[in-house]
Amino acid sequence: MAMMVLGWGLSLLGLLLLAGIGLYLLSARPYRSADSVANSYDQWTEDGILEFYWGEHIHLGHYGSPPQPKDFLKAKVDFVHEMVRWAGLDQLPAGTRVLDVGCGIGGSSRILAQDYGFSVTGITISPQQVKRAQELTPTGLDVQFLVEDALAMSFPDGSFDVVWSIEAGPHMPDKALFARELLRVLKPGGILVVADWNQRDDRQKPLNGWERLVMRQLLDQWSHPAFASIEGFAELLAATGWVEGEVITADWTEPTLPSWLDSIWQGIRRPQGFLRFGLAGFLKSIREVPTLLLMRLAFGVGLCRFGMFRAVRAAASPLATEVSAGVATSQ
Template sequence: MNLHYALLLTVLILVVGTIIYLITPRSYKSSETVANSYNAWTQDGILEFYWGEHIHLGHYGVPVRHKNFLQAKADFVHEMVAWGGLYKLPSGTTVLDVGCGIGGSSRILAKDYGFNVKGITISPRQVQRATELTPKNITAEFQLGDALALSFPDNCFDVVWSVEAGPHMPDKAKYAQEMMRVLKPGGILVVADWNKRDDSQTPLNFWEKLIMRQLLDQWSHPAFSSIEGFSKQIAGTGLVEGEVITADWTQETLPSWLQSIWQGFIRPEGLIKFGFTGFIKSLREVPTILLMRIGFGSGLCRFGMFRAVKS
């Protein structure tokens, strides 16, 4: 009987949890929606506890190999530096990190490569936390900023870097335009982003639309672009020398989704640290993470890499 009641309770929790998940979306309405979401995630500390300083996916190599979850995230930064050719740049290179989160990538770029990094985020809480986590001897600083209306003049950074910020941008063309605008001539744009597959030839089917709707609504995303579409928008700025280089890192990053859920099992101290409320908050993110794994695993979503040089 006890087992029977336990099963019924589990089913009830799943049903109630699913209903709450579906009726309380965090749909994008404005930039304030995004800021509020990240303020809340930063303030409660749960995301940082499980995902570390890098609020982005990890890089697991080709072929994929087992890695520590947090180490894979740090490795992603180094892989992106290598892919973008940034390791060739001298110490003192100026970098703008667009959508810097709590500064994990910025600190690696400053500490390991000697770059002078300016990180911007739309979340005041993230600015505060990024600053708290950054030692005085690290040449990285953080400020509030809107990626669609950068406060910097034209031609002022050697590198513009952005990781997984694009889905929050309602105007992808403006996002590309602003990043290219603040680059110096000859400067390098390197972007990593979540993308959908190119549906210009084969539209999304019913189930794909259903999944995509949840991926947009639950994490304050107005839209995903395709790799092909965003590449054209970067080129469309008229500020690119040569071609926009792209790559698909879906397989390299795919293990991150299930690994992020696995952290809840192997780090049970989170239950003590954040209590029942933290458990419910964490549990609420699981369906979206699973849908992300389904989306990226099925080809509905792709992890796009973009590199462009300013003319």
């Protein structure tokens, strides 16, 4: 009898997994416009499934170098502190004005305000994320959240001491404009720090057939128009003419890699989520598993890389730089 019940259970699980894969194949979410990104995040925020499993931080965790076993949610918090230290933001005074571009439901923004005393403005294109971020933020914390398009921000030039962004770049169709906007709103001498999913630089090694197929799925399933390479985005930042010295980059693929399988393990370790969100929620969760596995594959074999970027805003504008270069050439 017990074997029969087990057999029925495994059969049901198999059918559910097949249903999830079917949903994955039939319900892609390709990038079409900024609205498609906003709508995707609105839906993920409204149903609460992503927050239940990923917590307040919709980004990868940091597991150390070499990676060590760590709680998935704690690794995400650790990532924020590691990013702060890597960029040297822990040396800045309380009251430093920080813009969090692509803030999600505000997890990083709250840490930057609570633990470092910064004055933080978080922006996202999703109204539902702003609403949820506000609900999660304690009264009195120096944080505000706004609906903004990162490619056309309403802030005046030089509004912030620090511009911070985690995993927002893949949603940007115009990477050069994204680079300009990030630096435009940064004051001279201010620090830009970006963490992003990146593709291998295909100028050095073109993608083969299976790699193009994998990248197409990674783009279409999560509303991404394109991934930049680490080298390519660093070049775009430098090309603005607003960078003092060099753009500093680092590859954090190794310390973030365990996040992909850990995110799947969350569903196994916390089965109460299936009861909380019902069959529809279970199927929505299952449909993300193939993408998570493809992400693990892509980052594991070097097709994708986790890039870190740090730049200091120069005092001169691009126009002034061009004029100076013209004068030097004429002399």
